[in-house]
Structures are given as structure tokens and as C-alpha cells.
Amino acid sequence: MSIADPIPLLDAEEQKRARARQIDRIGRWLLPVLTIGLAILLWDRVVVWNEIPHYILPGPGLVAQTLIKDWAILFDALLVTLQITLMALAVAVAGGVGLAVLFNQSRFAEMSFYPFAVILQVTPVVSVAPLIFIYVENRMIGLLLCAWLVAFFPILSNTTLGLNSADHNLRDLFRIYGATRWQRLRYLQLPSALPYFLGGLRIAGGLSLIGAVVSEYVAGTGGIGSGLAFRILEAGYRLNIPRMFAALALIAATGVVIFAGLSFLSHALLHKWHESALKREI
């Protein structure tokens, strides 16, 4: 090879890597869509081939029809469930972060109250919910309380971990430069805790939906202002299996949307600086 030969811009290895990247990019979307589509098709075929009656297992087509037909009822229910979920998540964020900061600032507060947080966390919400609905008059507040109980712990524990994980050299630096406790919290500990908090938030988003649904099962009949769980129960009593499936699909979709939204938020806040959000080339 003489010096004048142009250097190829992409050698074989680089080309292979570029191709792999592209396949990766397309596959990330295509494969899930494909597998979910196939699963739905399989479901449909199983129902048709085995002539399963719709009150045992409705096919996907019927579920979709029901979703459209019962949209008015289901959408109202969805709004109720969503409202409880989001409110519970908001209160979980406030409570979880607030307690984490309190525990971080005062070791005595942490020693005294952390056990309570653990007890609340390890006690299954289904076993506490009936009591809550006895003591709490307002059904909405009862549901909210149950959903909050399930959701706040991951935020508390993750944020606590994050607040304690600030680089020790940076801590020293803050001390040398005479930072106040508040400055250290604001400029060092809270930013350090952000990735941990966002990890906890993603878990809590799913949990608050679970909390909202489970506690509604426990709360039982509600009539006005009932969420998706109640609609599932009700449809079950009436053997309206297609509607049960339609409501179930809505709950699943809600969970996916919440997770995707929180993942997006996490990416938006971290992509400039945090390892978890960085793309590695090789």
C-alpha cells in the first residue's frame, strides 16, 4: 500500500458495528411490537379454534369492541383511578423526600422514626386497607392513603441513600469553603440524590397504581366515583367477562404510560451528566 492510497473511512469492523447499531435501533421498537402483535394473534386463534365461549375467554376483537362500546363508563373509571394514582404519587414524593431530608439532617429523627417507615412498608396493604376504610370516613381519602402507603417507601429509601452518597471529597471541599448545612443540602446532597430519587420514583409510579387498584378491591362497592378496579369487580359479578378484560387492558396501558413518562422525565433530567443516561460508543 502506497502512501497515496486513500484511507477507507469505514473498515470492515466499523461497518459491522454501524450495521449492528442500526439493527439495534430498529429492533428496539420492532421486536416488542411484533411479539405483542403475535401474542394477540395467538390469543385470537386459540379462542376461535377451540370455540371458547366469550363468557369464559373473549377474543381480542371482542375486547376491543367492548372497550369502544363501554368507553363512557370505563373512561370515567379510568379518570378516578388515575386521579388517585397521581395524587398518591405526589403525596409519596412529598412525604418520601421530606422524610428523607429530615432523616438526613437529624440522626435522632432517623433512629426514632425509620422503624415506623419499615413497619408500614412490610405490612401488606391488603391487610391494612380494611382497617383504614373503617376509620376513614371519606372513601377517596381512604384510597389515597392506601396507595400512598405502598408508594412512599421506595422514594424514602432511595432518596435517603442518595443524600448519603455525595462524594466525600466534595463534602470536605464544602466544609473547607465554609458551606452552611443548608448550602450543603441544596448544592451537594440534593443533586447527588437526584438519580437515586428518580429510580425510586419509577418504582413508586407503578406501586401507586397497584395501591390504588388493590385498595379499591378492598373498599368494594362504591357506586359514584368508582375506579377501574370497581368496574372489574362489578363486571365479574355480572359475568361480563369482555368488560373485565377491557378494564384490565386500560389498567395495564395506564401502568405502561406512567412508567414511560417517568423514564422520560428521568432521562430529561440526567442525560447531560449522569452515567446511567450516557451512551457508550464502544
Add this chain to the structure above:
Amino acid sequence: MATTWRKIKPMGARPEILRMAGVNKVFNGQTVALQGMNLTVNEGDFISLLGPSGCGKSTALRLIAGLMHPTAGAITWAGGQEAGDLGVVFQEPTLMPWATVAHNVWLPYRLRGKSFVAVRDQIRLALKLVGLEAFEDAYPRELSGGMKMRVSIARALVTSPRLILMDEPFAALDEITRHKLNNDLLELRAKIGCTVIFVTHSVFESVFLSDRIVVMAARPGRVHRELAVDAPYPRGEDFRTSADYAALCREASGALHQAMGDAA
């Protein structure tokens, strides 16, 4: 940061800025990290603390930085210590990954309640001195190891401190980058006349940089000997290859081995 720099005065004419007198530090009632350390720091000095690991170099710096207090003895600042008198560089760049380069350099001022706009010029100037004026808005992860260290140095000198403490700042860098940063550090010092205490376990680095070398011994950590590096500044690649440099390195190396020998 002041725009009129301090001038480095000849050795005999430098006013004292800090004194360690009979400083002891004992950890957990058993580890004697430092015993009877005396050190006078004069304005414009470039002092290296040279010694094997475990001889209390970091401990000495942490005591001066006020991160802990001596078990016995005293550390006194001439005229008392004020905010902004001290700049610190650790072995790690120790930058905040969520903040841009300029915001990282802002930190010492920010913690004193100064707004970014108010100290914008000082930040620019400090970054210019370390050759990073084009990287104000970059995030630390976009920088190489040497560049991160430069940001760390800019942050240490942004307040024009009377004393800059550096704890093995270049130990984790490759040889080429380290040489470059050594040269640049001396140029910087010639420009702004800062006073530096520089911890290292490299004989070559200590000879190249400093006008005083404090050789330390371990177990218990103490000052073994103080050497004057009698070579004029500016020092560059010529100095690094000169016979004077080789002779000084031999002398410092001998003192270091002696210090390690009587520890064994």
C-alpha cells in the same frame, strides 16, 4: 480574583503567612499520624511535602485546611484566617458532575453568597489561566483527566487565596500530562504569585516544582529534613534536563531514602 498579581519576593524577604508549631495528630488514641511537625509557610513559597505513603502528608494538609484539629500544637495564620484565604486541590478532580465547568469554578464564591454574575469575570480569568476559557459550558464528563484537573485548579485559585493546598494532584495522570501540568503550574505561579503546599511522593516532581522540599518519614509521621531547591525560576524543559536538576534529584532522593531507612 485580583487583576494585579502578587510578585514573588526573594526567599529572605517573604512575609510569613502560616506557622505549624509542634503539631501532633493521633487517631483513635493509637495511630500517631504526625509528631512534632514544625513548618513555616512564607508568602510566595512553593513547598513540597515529600515522603512515602502513610507519613502524614495528607494529615498535615487536612489540619491546615481546618478539616480536623491537632491533638497538640498549634496552626496559626499571620493576621488571622479569612474566607477565601485557602484553595484546595485533591488527587481526584472532585468536580460536581451535574454542574458546568464555570459553575464548578463558581463554587467557592457561591458558598460565600456571591451570585454567578457578580463573579463572572473572576471565573473567566481563572479558567483562562488554566487554558480552559473555551470550556465554560462543558460538563466534567466531556473533559479529559488532565482538563478536569485544570478545572479543579481554577476553582482553587478563583478567590485569589493566600495559600493553595494540593494533595498529589497529578498522581493519577499519565506522565506526559503530568509534565505539561507541572510546567503550566509553574507558569501560573510566576504570573499570579500564589503560595503552594504541594504533596507528592515523586522526587522529580518535588524538585522540579518547589523552592523548598520537606522530606517526611513514617511511623510516626514526622518531618525528616528540609531541603532548599537552589535553582532559579522560570524552570522549563531545560531545567528538567540540566545537571543541576539531576544533582538536586539525587540529593532529595538520598534524603528520602534516609527518611525511609530510619523508619524501618
